[in-house]
Amino acid sequence: MILTNVGSVPGKNIVEHFGIVQGSTVRAKHLGRDLMAGLKNLVGGELKGYTELLQDARSEAMQRMSTQAEQMGANAVVNIRFATSSVAQGAAELFAYGTAVRVE
């Protein structure tokens, strides 16, 4: 599965369009991470727990998007965009969407 965020796959031609595919996941942080982040908030710096959490969530969203594209018979997803929204306190929804295509 080729993933790009430009309108086409550089170096390849799009031969078929399948429409929009998307994947999303809602993640909440757990208490331990929150506690560590609270401590880290005193001195500043990177909150590694949150970075990992968001990174995991994003790759899961992308994975779901790719699965959907695969089911359609596509071999690439172009024009991928990421977006986030907060559905509830302490939980964030991360989603990825793009256009499933077949390239040659």
Next chain:
Amino acid sequence: MTATILHNLDLFIFLILLLCGYIVGSLSERRHYRSIEARERALLRLAVVTAEGRFDPYQVKDAFLVNGSVVISTDYFKRLLAILRNIFGGRVKAYESLVDRARREAILRMKEQARAGGAQMIVNLRLETATIGRSANRKKQVGSVEAMAYGTAVVIERQ
């Protein structure tokens, strides 16, 4: 003496936190900036553009999505400065450097990923922010920033 300290325990804890936040916070910020600058110099040759590039089909060997993200929080001292700033308004310098660091770090991580994949350039860079820290801690005034950078890394065939 002990009685005075015990009497003003709240104040003392506050001052200790403030001092600790100021010292460790500025040290870590300076160290982070040094590391950012060194890595930016090392990755200077890897071009990043926000435009969608047009490539000759025979030139491109591979193209793939790369992303980098980071969550950075500010320290206790700077948070207090920012709260005070809220009263008078104006430039919040304490947060400017925070956002700047987060964005540059995210871009650097993305570039490192592209370098690992053997790419020569990244096209269509986009920057995004997430809100997991902010939404949960609105009351606690937590100043944390989540920055994410993503783009398409392109591996160019050398003739």
